[in-house]
Amino acid sequence: FLPELIQFLCAILRLMVQTLTISHFISGRALAKTPASLHLNQTQHCKILEGLVSSQVQLCRSNLELMQTIIQAAKEVKKTCQKTFADMRWNCSSIELVPNFSPDLERGTREAAFVYALSAAAISHFIARACTSGDLRGCSCGPIPGEIPGPGYRWGGCADNLHYGLLMGSKFSDAPMKMKKSGSQANKLMHLHNSEVGRQVIEALELKCKCHGVSGSCSIKTCWRGLQDLKDIAIDLKTKYLSASKVVHRPMGTRKQLVPKDIDIRPVRENELVYLQSSPDFCAKNEKLGSLGTQDRHCNKTSIGSDSCDLMCCGRGYNPYTEQLIERCNCKYHWCCYVTCKKCERTVERYVCK
Ligand SMILES: *[C@@H]1O[C@H](CO)[C@@H](O)[C@H](O)[C@H]1NC(C)=O
Ligand SMILES: *[C@@H]1O[C@H](CO)[C@@H](O)[C@H](O)[C@H]1NC(C)=O
Ligand SMILES: CC(=O)N[C@H]1CO[C@H](CO)[C@@H](O)[C@@H]1O
Helix, strand or coil: CCHHHHHHHHHHHHHHHHHHHHHHHHHCCCCCCCHHHHHCCHHHHHHCCCCCCHHHHHHHHHHHHHHHHHHHHHHHHHHHHHHHCCCCCCCCHHHHHCCCCCHHHHCCCHHHHHHHHHHHHHHHHHHHHHHHCCCCCCCCCECCCCCCCCCCCEECCCECCHHHHHHHHHHHHHCHHHCCCCCCHHHHHHHHHHHHHHHHHHCCCEEEEEEECHHHCCCEEEEEEECCCHHHHHHHHHHHHHCCEEEEEEEECCEEEEEECCCCCCCCCCCCCEECCCCCCCCCEEHHHCEECCCCCEEECCCCCCCEHHHHCCCCCEEEEEEEEEEEEEEEEECCCEEEEEEEEEEEEEEEEC
16 A cells, blocks of 8 residues: 555554543543544644644645545455455565565556555545545535436436545545655656556446335436446456556656656556566565565466466466365255255365465
8 A cells, every 4th residue: 555645644543542642641531532532633633743744734634534434445455456366476465564565566566556556546436435425524425417317217316426536535645646755756656647547447437326116116216426346446457457558767858757668659648557667477486576476376277367277376387185165055945935955065176386
């Protein structure tokens, strides 16, 4: 996850605890104050937060309320990234170590590009959704679409507040990269670009509808524009990850910009992920490069994709082992109304990379 952002969040959480402890001393009351009461005093909290530049203090003041939402987004990024890459040699396990970054995410690699894009997408996504569910004071449902609804439905429901999500999300996600002191210029440009790509992907809203009328007859149907699930967004971004462009930081016109390394006639496209450093093949363990290797990883003998034993095990071969599965079987329907099943054992062969 974004290193600076996480550090910023940790600092705020630490501060909340500290302040609770202080107020405990002052008031002599138990520490068990609800965090909600802290929100009232956010101005003071942000002021004494150590090591923040002024823009961050401002951000903290106006956004402390969003913290809970952002922390949820961070958790979801972790889960979603690992699920999306479960069938790949690089399986996003290094995200567990954040805020300590392993080299696969710290260097400007393709993997870092994906994680930044997904993080930015998730933060905006969660904020937009939090507006809809009424968790945030600063926003509510998105506007009703301007165009005439299609046949058979009318606009209604509560649209996800994409606009607010993008606005506040980019403020949060991009703030560390816009600071002078953090990291190299090339890395900052890369992260900013990929974060923007991530947010662009969530802009593709889908039509979501609800039926009304007698016992679900759907005589009245209301629809609204809603965000896709984060897992679908992650799949989209994985496709972009697979076709990401390698870029270099070099003068273009009056400023230094990121330009594609091999085809340097065109600027970077707005919808492609970019990276600065090539990744290892992740076959062998190499801590310096942040590769865990694929030894002992599961592989699929019949698959022809990235989880096939050939690809996953990098040609080293694999070891079979057997697993007993217990399943429901021979199910019978009884009048009326229940089902009974037997338990059957089945042996399946599984494979792990040598
Ligand atoms: C990801 O790969 C590493 C290294 O092979 C392995 O230790 C870890 O269990 C894997 N994680 C998941 C969620 O499969
Ligand atoms: C292995 O891959 C095949 C083909 O893609 C798929 O049908 C099957 O479910 C996979 N098996 C496991 C255990 O994931
Ligand atoms: C609005 C509010 O609760 N303000 C309180 C913030 O904390 C100071 C002491 O730290 C109180 O005096 C304020 O009443």
